[in-house]
Amino acid sequence: MNLDLFIMNGYGLYVWSAFAFTLFNFLILYKVTSRQLVKEKAKFARKYESLNSDKVILAYKQSTNRTFVRTVADKI
C-alpha cells in the first residue's frame, strides 16, 4: 500500500486534519439544518392536519402552503 498519500512528505497530519475539519463541519451543519427542517415540516403537518375543512381550503389557496403540503403529504 502506498503510504505517500497519507504521509505527504511529513505534512500529512496538517493536510489531512485540515480536510477532515472541513468535511466534519460540513457534516455537522448538514445534519443540524436537516434536523431543523424535519422538525418544522412535522410541526407544519400536525398543524395542517388539525385544521377543519374550511380552513384547509383557505390554507391550500396559498401556493407556498401547497408546496409544503406536497412535501409533507406522507405525514398528513
Added chain:
Amino acid sequence: MLYIITEKTKKVLISPKFRNLIFVLFIIFLSVGLFEALILSPQDYLQSDSVRIMYVHVPSAWISLGIFSMIAFLSLGVIIFKNKNFVLISKSLAPSGFIFNLIALVTGSIWGKPTWGTWWAWDPRITSMLVLFLFYFLYLLSWKLFEKSKAVKISSYISIIGVINVPIIKYSVDWWATLHQPSSINVLSESTIHSSMLVPLFLMTAAFALFSMLIFLMKYNVELIKVKNKGLNRI
C-alpha cells in the same frame, strides 16, 4: 415587479427537486475536487504537500466573504424596501457563511504551523478575518437575543457595518506588511498560479459554493415553514 421576482424566486427556492439537484452536483464536484486536490495536483516547490491545505482554506475564505457581502446587500434592501423575503434569505445565508469563516480560520491556522512556524499571528489578514467571524457571530446572536422586528433592524445594521471589513480583508495584503502572500488569482490581470493548481482550486470552490447553496435552501425552507406555521395559527 419586485413582488413578482420575489414570488418566482421563492417557488424555486422551496422546490425539493432543485435542492436534490444541488445535492447531486455538490457530491460530484466534491468527489472530483478532492481527487484533484489530494492526488492529481502537484506539490509546491517551496511548501511541498502542505500547499494542498489551500484547496479548503481559500474557497472557504472566498465564500464566507461573498456570503457576508450578500447579507449586507440584502440587509440594505431590507432597510430601504422593507422586503420580508430579503430578511429570510439573509438569515438563511448566515449559518453557512459563519461555518465557512470558521473553516478558513482553522485551516489557515493549520497551514500556518508548517509554513510560518506558528499556529496564530496577529497578522492584518488573519485579524481582519477574525473580525469578520465576530460580525457573523453578532449577526446570528442578534436573532437569538431579540424579538423579530428588533432583530431584523439590529442584524441588518450589524451586516452593513461589518461589510466595511470586506475590502479591508481583500486589500490587507497590499496595504500592510503581512505574513500572507499577495493574491495569486486576479480577475483583471493574469493569475500567478499554474493551471494544475488552479483547476482543483476552482473545482473545490464550486463544490463549496454548491454546499453553501444547499444549506441555504434547507435553512430558507426552515424559516419559511416557521412563517407558514404562524400563518396556520391565524387562519
